[in-house]
Amino acid sequence: MPSRDSHTTVGTDRRSILKLGGTLGTLGITGLAGCMGGGEEGDGGDGGSDGGDTIQSDDSGDGTEETPDSLPRGGTFVVGAQQGVQTMSPFRGFLADYLLGEAMYxxxxxxxxxxxxxxxxxxxxxxxxxxxxxxxxxxxxxxxxxxxxxxxxxxxxxxxxxxxxxxxxxxxxxxxxxxxxxxxxxxxxxxxxxxxxxxxxxxxxxxxxxxxxxxxxxxxxxxxxxxxxxxxxxGPLQLESWNQKNDITFSANDDYHIEGVDGEPLPYFDELKWNILSDNIQRANSLSDGSIDAVSRTSPNVAGRVSDNATLVKQTSGLQYPIVLNTTVEPLDNPKVRKAIKYALDREQILKAVSPEGVLGHHSGVTPVHTYYNDDLAVGDTFGTTANVEKAKELLSEAGYGDGLEMKTFHYDDGVPSKEVIAQLFQQQMKQVGIEFEINRLTEETWLSDYWNTDGVWYITNYSTRVLGSTVPQLALRSEGPWNEANWSNDAFDEAFAKATSATSEEEKAEAMKEMQRINHEEGAWVGTFHPKIYGGYKDYVQNYDLYPTYIKDFLSECAVDK
The missing domain is CATH 3.90.76.10 (Dipeptide-binding Protein; Domain 1)
Known part of the structure; x- marks a missing residue:
C-alpha cells in the first residue's frame, strides 16, 4: 500500500478503501460534509467541551433535510480541509482526491x-x-x-x-x-x-x-x-489553480447540466476555495473567526472552539470497526468459541469509551444507515450488548476450553485511534472469561501490506460507508468474497446471498438480505463494535448544508453562501 504522499488507484481495491476509511477519521476534518458527504468519527484533537453556538442532530434515518425553495447565488465558498490532493485524475488517488474528483467529474x-x-x-x-x-x-x-x-x-x-x-x-x-x-x-x-x-x-x-x-x-x-x-x-466545478500544499481554487461551471432549485445550473456559488489547514484546532478556530465557511469531520473534542455564528451538526454514519475472527487461527474455527467471544463482548462499554454519540448494530456487516438493514433483528439478539460472562464460559467449556484459552497475538493499526481503545477493552473483556492474548500495534501501512487478509492472524479491521448495503457482505463475508478476511464459509449464508444478488424484485432481495444478516449475526466470524457519528460545521450564512452518512460523496455544488 503506498504511503499517504504517493498515488494509489481509485476503485474498490480493498487497501485503497481501508486507507481511505482509516485516515479520514484520524485527524477529524477533511473536507465538507453537508454539501459533499459525511465522515468518520473525529478522534483526537484537544481543547473545549462539546459545544459551539448550535448543535443539530440529524437522526431521521435518511440523512436529509428538505431543500429550500430558493437559495442565493454567487460569492466564494471557502472550505477548510485537512489535506491537499495527490492527483486530479478521477482514476487515481485517495482521501480528498475522491471528494474533488466528484466535483470535477x-x-x-x-x-x-x-x-x-x-x-x-x-x-x-x-x-x-x-x-x-x-x-x-x-x-x-x-x-x-x-x-x-x-x-x-x-x-x-x-x-x-x-x-x-x-x-x-x-x-x-x-x-x-x-x-x-x-x-x-x-x-x-x-x-x-x-x-x-x-x-x-x-x-x-x-x-x-x-x-x-x-x-x-x-x-x-x-x-x-x-x-x-x-x-x-x-462536473459542476472547473479547476483554476492547484497549490498542492496550501490551496486549490475552482470556478463554477456556468453550463453544468444539473439545475438548482431556481432552474439555473449548479453550483450556486461562483468560486470554491479549498484551503488546506492541517491542524484540527486551527480549522475549528478558522471556522469561528470566519476565515473559512465550512468544515466537516470535526472532533467533538474541539466543538467548544466553534462559536460565533457557526452551527455544528452530527449524524450516524455507516462506518464500522469489526473484529475479524479469522478461522485459520485456532480455535476460531470452532463456532462455540466464536459465539463465546460474542457473549463475552461488552459493546456498551466500548461505545461509551470510544464514541458515546455512536450507535450499535448487528454482528452482520450491514449498518443501520443502509437500505435492507434488518430492523426485525434486535441489536442485542442472541448475544446482547453487554457481556454475559457465564454463557461465554459455558460455551468455552463445551468447546473443550473450560480451563481457559491462550491465543495468538491480536493486532490493530494506528490508522484510526479508536482501534487502540477497542483492542485494549477487547483484551480486558476476553480475559474475564479466560481468553488471553497479547495485543500488538502496527502502522497502517504494515497492517495493510503484511497482515490484512492473511492466514494465521486476527485483528480489528475497518470499512467505510458504502452506497450499497450489500457491498460488504459481497466482498468480505461470503465464501468467495475477495475480502473474506475471516476465511469464513457458510452454505446457508452463500445461498441467501445468491438469492439476494439474483432477485428481480425489491421484496425478494430485502428478504434475502435479512436472512444473510441473521445468519452472519448468529454464526459468522464478524464481531461488530459500534458505528460512530460524524460531525460537521458551517457558518450561519451557508445554506443547504446537509450531512451525508458516507464521506466521499460530492455535494459541494448544492451549498450556497449569503455573506
Whole structure:
C-alpha cells in the first residue's frame, strides 16, 4: 500500500478503501460534509467541551433535510480541509482526491443523501425483465472542460469503461464487476450487459469511491497521464489553480447540466476555495473567526472552539470497526468459541469509551444507515450488548476450553485511534472469561501490506460507508468474497446471498438480505463494535448544508453562501 504522499488507484481495491476509511477519521476534518458527504468519527484533537453556538442532530434515518425553495447565488465558498490532493485524475488517488474528483467529474448516475438514484450523465434508463441488460439514454449537453466545448457521447462512456477494464488501470473497478460488455448503440445510447441480474446496478455504478467516471475518449487515446494535472471533467466545478500544499481554487461551471432549485445550473456559488489547514484546532478556530465557511469531520473534542455564528451538526454514519475472527487461527474455527467471544463482548462499554454519540448494530456487516438493514433483528439478539460472562464460559467449556484459552497475538493499526481503545477493552473483556492474548500495534501501512487478509492472524479491521448495503457482505463475508478476511464459509449464508444478488424484485432481495444478516449475526466470524457519528460545521450564512452518512460523496455544488 503506498504511503499517504504517493498515488494509489481509485476503485474498490480493498487497501485503497481501508486507507481511505482509516485516515479520514484520524485527524477529524477533511473536507465538507453537508454539501459533499459525511465522515468518520473525529478522534483526537484537544481543547473545549462539546459545544459551539448550535448543535443539530440529524437522526431521521435518511440523512436529509428538505431543500429550500430558493437559495442565493454567487460569492466564494471557502472550505477548510485537512489535506491537499495527490492527483486530479478521477482514476487515481485517495482521501480528498475522491471528494474533488466528484466535483470535477460525473458518472452516468448519482445518488442523493437518501441513497436514491438520480440522473446524471444518463438522463434516463431502462432494464430488461431480468435486470441483466441496462440501456442508458445520455444527455447531449454535458461538455468536457478544456476540450473546446466538446460534449460527452456514448464513445466517451465506452472508452472510459474500456480503460477501467484494461491493463492500464491497476485498480479494481468492482462497481463494474459482473459487467459482461458495454456497447455504444449510437451517440446517445449505451447498452450494458451483465452476467447476472442486478436490481441495484444504477446505484452500484454511483458507488462511493467507484472509478466509473466518464472522461474524454480523445484524452484516453492520446495520453491518460494528462488527467493527473488537468481537469477534463463535465462536473459542476472547473479547476483554476492547484497549490498542492496550501490551496486549490475552482470556478463554477456556468453550463453544468444539473439545475438548482431556481432552474439555473449548479453550483450556486461562483468560486470554491479549498484551503488546506492541517491542524484540527486551527480549522475549528478558522471556522469561528470566519476565515473559512465550512468544515466537516470535526472532533467533538474541539466543538467548544466553534462559536460565533457557526452551527455544528452530527449524524450516524455507516462506518464500522469489526473484529475479524479469522478461522485459520485456532480455535476460531470452532463456532462455540466464536459465539463465546460474542457473549463475552461488552459493546456498551466500548461505545461509551470510544464514541458515546455512536450507535450499535448487528454482528452482520450491514449498518443501520443502509437500505435492507434488518430492523426485525434486535441489536442485542442472541448475544446482547453487554457481556454475559457465564454463557461465554459455558460455551468455552463445551468447546473443550473450560480451563481457559491462550491465543495468538491480536493486532490493530494506528490508522484510526479508536482501534487502540477497542483492542485494549477487547483484551480486558476476553480475559474475564479466560481468553488471553497479547495485543500488538502496527502502522497502517504494515497492517495493510503484511497482515490484512492473511492466514494465521486476527485483528480489528475497518470499512467505510458504502452506497450499497450489500457491498460488504459481497466482498468480505461470503465464501468467495475477495475480502473474506475471516476465511469464513457458510452454505446457508452463500445461498441467501445468491438469492439476494439474483432477485428481480425489491421484496425478494430485502428478504434475502435479512436472512444473510441473521445468519452472519448468529454464526459468522464478524464481531461488530459500534458505528460512530460524524460531525460537521458551517457558518450561519451557508445554506443547504446537509450531512451525508458516507464521506466521499460530492455535494459541494448544492451549498450556497449569503455573506
Amino acid at each position: 460525473d458518472r452516468l448516475t448519482r445518488v442523493n443523501q437518501s441513497f436514491e438514484v438520480e440522473p446524471n450523465l444518463a438522463k434516463d434508463w431502462e432494464a430488461n425483465d431480468d435486470y441483466t441488460v441496462w440501456t442508458f439514454n445520455l444527455r447531449e449537453d454535458a461538455a468536457f472542460n478544456n476540450m473546446d466545448g466538446q460534449t460527452m457521447t456514448a464513445a466517451d462512456v465506452k472508452a472510459s469503461y474500456d480503460f477501467l477494464k484494461s491493463d492500464s488501470f491497476s485498480g479494481s473497478a468492482s462497481s463494474l464487476s459482473g459487467v459482461e460488455s458495454l456497447s455504444a448503440v449510437d451517440e446517445t445510447t449505451v447498452e450494458v450487459e451483465l452476467t447476472e441480474p442486478d436490481l441495484n446496478f444504477t446505484k452500484r455504478i454511483a458507488e462511493t469511491g467507484g472509478a466509473f467516471f466518464i472522461v474524454p475518449k480523445d484524452v484516453l487515446d492520446d495520453d491518460p497521464a494528462k488527467l493527473e494535472d488537468t481537469d477534463y471533467g463535465t
